[in-house]
Ligand SMILES: Cc1ncc(C[n+]2csc(CCOP(=O)(O)OP(=O)(O)O)c2C)c(N)n1
């Protein structure tokens with residue numbers, strides 16, 4: 080209430096600045112007197128109530144965005160603006176040099192290559208960053224984990240140019256911007272921890288991902304504190320810098336209410352409102368700052384608008400008519416963009432000229448002075464005041480909406496133009512203008528080469544820049560990884576899984592058991608982070624609610640309706656489960672925050688993110704990709720997997736392709752376990768690889784919901800489980816015809832039944848193999864193949880799958896609940912080829928039996944396929960196949976799953 084009053088009265092607070100209605104002074108004064116009278120006579124509570132009532136009336140009055148937006152002026156008035164503590168001249172010099180080098184990197188890189196790059200995003204945001212670098216971003220020290228900063232991806236050249244000035248990057252590296260494979264290495268286009276693991280921490284350039292990750296990161300920081308896993312004297316701030324166009328992405332704004340709901344005052348977003356995106360204006364017909372203000376304020380954020388630079392303070396103060404604010408309010412972003420590209424005379428005529436009073440207001444300014452009236456985001460004093468206020472704000476997240484100019488300083492080359500984003504070349508004249516504008520000491524004879532400029536080490540600029548960073552604890556960005564090894568359970572911890580169980584259970588249930596065992600292991604129990612998007616009951620994990628609690632910063636303010644049951648909905652301040660509600664993007668963001676905690680905070684956490692497999696990789700695949708880039712570690716569990724195993728839910732739920740998607744992520748290990756012991760072996764080894772060996776990998780495991788017996792683990796199969804294939808059950812010995820069936824997941828049961836039918840009815844003795852990971856087999860085979868190709872005269876290497884199968888005779892068939900491309904991944908290395916059965920096509924609702932017949936992956940279809948593969952090799956007669964088709968009741972002309 081207090082806060083919003085402040086916003087409403089803020090224009091009046093300026094004292095001499097009247098409201099926008101022209102004769103607003105009187106109204107403002109009457110309201111003020113009413114307010115004071117009420118306060119005296121009725122007291123603060125009753126007055127607050129009265130204002131609330133009026134507010135309510137106002138809300139229902141027909142006007143756009145009632146109460147959610149304030150006038151189009153700065154939120155912080157000059158009177159309440161914190162003074163600037165730095166040396167502005169030196170900071171301006173430093174910033175100018177960084178601007179030059181950032182521009183030079185891109186222009187140079189494109190002078191003899193076509194590698195691209197962006198100048199204009201950083202050009203618009205240099206002040207936003209420099210003020211923060213000089214005064215706010217705190218680096219990592221022994222006592223402080225460091226602020227967490229999400230840099231806008233397209234502003235990367237500016238971060239490199241600063242690191243160059245700081246002496247952290249060489250000229251050679253700058254020279255090789257976007258040429259990472261060049262001799263001596265280069266710099267990645269955007270923030271990629273995978274490519275620059277000592278530098279970048281957080282990938283951002285897929286728009287929308289930085290913003291959502293930053294929210295869940297801020298939340299995860301609170302979670303770590305609430306659970307006593309970190310004890311920071313001071314809490315790090317999470318800063319996220321994003322573009323105004325980027326706010327179009329649903330991921331950008333879709334989770335902002337979380338931050339307000341959980342009072343995340345440890346997060347600050349800075350939206351660079353240069354009014355443009357790639358093609359043109361963000362909201363040409365409206366005002367992006369106002370739109371965002373309404374959205375954020377409505378979501379419960381503290382909003383700080385930084386629209387106008389200091390030059391405007393005087394104009395606003397001198398304007399007694401209220402027309403200036405009115406004019407500011409009525410122009411749209413398309414107009415504001417135009418005022419940048421046109422000369423000052425245009426702004427005089429079209430902006431101020433609309434009202435004679437405003438023309439008079441700028442009489443004392445030349446056209447040039449008008450054209451140089453700064454926007455807030457280019458004014459260090461305004462930005463400083465905003466950051467200071469944001470860092471001190473309590474109880475709410477803060478967003479700073481900073482108005483800037485895209486391509487600021489590029490002049491004719493692209494300032495404020497619609498082509499600005501794509502600009503990566505500058506001619507000599509433009510370079511000279513840029514040099515003059517920012518006063519860079521580069522001589523005429525070399526300017527055409529756009530040389531980098533580095534002031535001497537003892538120059539005031541370098542000394543100042545280093546001093547500021549020293550005071551703030553060190554450089555940023557910097558990814559500091561000091562390995563902390565966890566005492567993970569040894570394989571013998573899982574003997575109950577190796578023994579198997581006669582009771583029929585699903586792999587999802589086996590996972591539930593595995594998780595509860597891990598949660599009891601004292602070496603890692605506290606590091607485990609179960610993440611579930613509102614599906615715990617589906618997976619039978621609701622018993623965890625009571626056992627380890629659901630994290631909730633407010634605890635539980637109510638008595639849950641199921642309090643007297645074993646698995647009641649138990650929220651608590653130090654709860655361990657992240658119950659994300661129905662947000663796969665949010666859950667994946669939590670997975671990434673937890674999975675990178677080993678690097679971000681030096682506290683390794685082990686996320687187990689379990690969800691409906693269909694709503695993972697294909698829905699938020701970009702976040703899975705980013706998890707690879709950011710080197711997240713942990714386990715992702717695609718439950719209710721299988722196009723036919725999850726049978727009733729139909730087309731939109733039944734997943735048969737996540738394993739394929741997962742396999743596209745270079746450092747993700749996809750597995751399709753069939754049995755509880757396989758799951759245990761994979762998870763145990765994953766814990767060792769990630770949290771003892773410190774490998775930057777993560778796991779994708781399919782989990783199914785079909786119950787079946789869980790056999791004991793055969794002797795010596797661990798290596799095969801981990802590598803992707805092992806012989807699970809040899810066929811009967813004897814003189815029969817030999818064949819091999821690869822099964823996986825639930826469909827292993829079809830393979831086993833087929834093995835039996837083949838032996839009993841067709842004299843075919845098939846071995847059944849468990850294919851836990853076709854993708855890993857393929858990776859290994861590809862590695863060997865490439866090596867052999869490049870070493871043609873040396874003895875060839877054999878891949879694991881080739882070694883394993885080289886002496887096996889007969890035909891090979893693979894069957895799974897996935898599309899056929901999954902097993903086909905190893906076909907080139909299977910002796911005599913591989914015939915694959917799978918679930919290509921859309922799923923549909925029916926019984927498992929009918930679905931499996933429909934897709935041709937049931938036991939009978941597998942028998943037929945095996946006989947057919949044998950007949951192709953001349954090992955059985957086609958008539959035998961035909962007979963089997965009849966015997967087994969398969970309709971040879973049944974409709975096939977529809978494929979385009
Ligand atoms: C998910 C995604 N979609 C599209 C792009 C391509 N793209 C790169 S920059 C850009 C425009 C960015 O505009 P804005 O967010 O306003 O940033 P600015 O450069 O203006 O600061 C687009 C569409 C992308 N990087 N990521």
Ligand SMILES: [Mg+2]
Nearest residue numbers: 323324355356
């Ligand atoms: Mg923009």
